[in-house]
Amino acid sequence: MNNLDLLTLAFSVAVTTFVINIAIATYGIFAKHNLVKKILALTIFSDSINMFSIAIGFRVVDGYPSPPILETEPRNPQDLLKFAEVSVDPLPQAFVITAIVIGFSVITFLLSLALLYYKYYQTLDIRVAVEVGEHEEDV
């Protein structure tokens, strides 16, 4: 087993882990009854997807891949082409920082809604609202 095979195997294991993580987090969003636990599952969900996006931006090069940042100003066009030979993909990184900020906004908003729910029902259990709703329907 040479180096590349080992890398591919490790990458497959990582991708499988991300997919399983996404599935478990989705299950947590649906199955947990506590609002804060639902929100925690949502953060795990989005972070798994972000990690997955970063991972598919990685690449195999001879030697070590470089981050998409030039260390010094290039002196001639050949420097840029050489840089493109070793650099990883900058696009997933740029998208992920956008996704992180939007995830932060959504989670802040959801947490304030959870605070309001707690203020109204004195609990974070989502079933209480359903039971109250059923009761009101019966009345």
Add this chain to the structure above:
Amino acid sequence: MNSRRIRMRYRKRDILVAMSLAILTLALAMVLNIGGLGILPPRTLRGLARSIVVNAYNPWNTTLTSYSLNAVSAVIWDYRGIDTIFETAVLMAAITGVATILRGITDAKESRGRGMSIIVKSSTKIVVILTLIGSASLSIHGHLTPGGGFQAGSAIAVTVSLIIIAFSLQFLYRLGISRELMLKIRYAALVTILIIALVPLVLIVLGFGYAYILQNQVKEDSVFSMPSKFFTTPLAGTVFIFNVLETITVASAITYAILTILVYEGDKSSHVGGLNE
């Protein structure tokens, strides 16, 4: 009877959820297995990524470059600038939503605690100063080294929560940081971002030729250019300006959210949103 009906419904729903998740996992695994995302891990750079990496700092192709050594910052604020502007708008909308939902609370001005011990306070002071210096470097060098506006803003917001934990909320108010001030700073920085995005249009108004919204450097049919060098240091035009402004925006937004949720939690007596009336 009623609660049993509800429990039965939850059980049926759990089975449905588990089944759909199994199908989702299998489908994702299938797609990845037959190469829906190409060979993983990739051996070559994708075409779009290659064009961005080559053109991020390319003085020999002046119509496509952004003079930013950091390709990620170039993507965020130049090549996909509108995306980031709207993302900042989403952040603003979320903070406005928090302010609307948790309205009716007041900043408690009375003293509430003296903070932790002198050891914790002294070490917090050192850490806060170091973090502030680090985030300033992240923000100002965001186009030269790894970093950028969001990262720097989050780091500044972390120092605020450190101060609240080690000292007290009262100490923060004494420093002059309040929710109203944060909201004002936030809106001022956002409006400045929009103004700088619209600055190139002045050329059209004055009749000097074409220009584009969010334009950074010279384009094919437009001679407008933001400053690309500060003496000998690359400045990357709008990338540098937007990084600094975004730092202010994100720092004030997260500080506002922290303060709102914290004050709400501490203030049990106030009523929120008119629900209890």
